[in-house]
Amino acid sequence: xxxxxxxxxxxxxxxxxxxxxxxxxxxxxxxxxxxxxxxxxxxxxxxxxxxxxxxxxxxxxxxxxxxxxxxxxxxxxxxxxxxxxxxxxxxxxxxxxxxxxxxxxxxxxxxxxxxxxxxxxxxxxxxxxxxxxxxxxxxxxxxxxxxxxxxxxxxxxxxxxxxxxxxxxxxxxxxxxxxxxxxxxxxxxxxxxxxxxxxxxxxxxxxxxxxxxxxxxxxxxxxxxxxxxxxx
Numbered sequence: 001x002x003x004x005x006x007x008x009x010x011x012x013x014x015x016x017x018x019x020x021x022x023x024x025x026x027x028x029x030x031x032x033x034x035x036x037x038x039x040x041x042x043x044x045x046x047x048x049x050x051x052x053x054x055x056x057x058x059x060x061x062x063x064x065x066x067x068x069x070x071x072x073x074x075x076x077x078x079x080x081x082x083x084x085x086x087x088x089x090x091x092x093x094x095x096x097x098x099x100x101x102x103x104x105x106x107x108x109x110x111x112x113x114x115x116x117x118x119x120x121x122x123x124x125x126x127x128x129x130x131x132x133x134x135x136x137x138x139x140x141x142x143x144x145x146x147x148x149x150x151x152x153x154x155x156x157x158x159x160x161x162x163x164x165x166x167x168x169x170x171x172x173x174x175x176x177x178x179x180x181x182x183x184x185x186x187x188x189x190x191x192x193x194x195x196x197x198x199x200x201x202x203x204x205x206x207x208x209x210x211x212x213x214x215x216x217x218x219x220x221x222x223x224x225x226x227x228x229x230x231x232x
Contacts, residue, residue: 016194016201023056023227024201025190027176031143032060033186034179039141039172040117044069047111049130052121054081054202056227057143059089061119063199066090070117073110075126081225089200103129114138122147128157134169142173146219203227 011021023029035057042048048065052058053074062085065072074085074094085091093110100106107115107129114135120127123145134140148155164171179186193199204224206215215230 015191019203019227020201023203024060024194024199025187028056028227029060029190030179030183030186031176032057032064033190034176034182035141035143035174036061036064036117036119038179038182039170039174040065040119040139042068042070042117045071046116047071047073047113047135048117048119049073049075049107049111049115050119050121051075051126051130052144052146053085053091053094054078054225055121056201056224058119058121059085059202060199062091063089064193065117067193067198071113073107075122075130084202084225097126104132107133117141119143120145124148124155124157131158131160131163134163134167136167138167138169140169140171142171201227206230 011018011025016025020026036042040048042065048062048070050058050062050065050072053062054076058074062072062074071092074091075097076082076085076094077096077098079096079099082094082096085094095103095106095110097103103126111133115130115133115138116135117139118127118130118134119141121144124147126147131140163169190199202225204227206228209230212230215228218224219228
């Protein structure tokens with residue numbers, strides 16, 4: 001297959017490592033930017049909750065929300081990830097969903113003023129709990145539902161329509177290609193924030209082409225921090 005010139009973008013490895021163009025300066029970063037900025041529309045002082053916050057998309061979403069002056073809460077699956085989110089990436093608080101016995105109570109403590117923007121990367125029980133804390137005219141950005149991708153049965157959860165109705169909540173799903181014509185805008189902001197030291201990024205590198213299946217399955221178990229990269 002030969003790619004057309006219009007479909008190719010030259011990368012600048014003086015701005016960031018080449019692998020970043022597979023992550024924060026590629027589809028991952030653009031997904032974070034457009035999902036949060038064009039659908040979530042965060043305002044200074046609002047509370048933003050990000051599930052899958054230690055993943056490649058989630059960690060960027062949280063940092064952009066902080067740049068915009070929001071209080072940011074991350075949901076992740078290990079104490080190491082929780083520490084990284086708070087101490088390295090500037091999240092205001094974070095919750096380990098694997099050790100938290102009462103997610104609703106933990107969210108109430110972390111979000112005393114409720115949730116204005118929820119960036120949903122995982123779905124399932126975590127999202128069900130967060131929905132109970134949505135504020136009036138909150139925005140829910142549906143980016144991923146990784147907790148449900150391998151379900152063998154149709155999952156049943158709370159009926160969300162009454163919450164969306166009575167609290168005037170916007171819930172919208174998207175894929176990054178929806179914003180293809182606006183990619184230059186996203187790249188411009190991401191590059192600027194990286195140069196200014198406002199955005200940091202993490203990668204989990206697996207060595208060996210034969211480990212591609214292992215790396216893919218690791219995404220569903222939360223083995224990665226940031227972008228999962230396989231190097232031959």
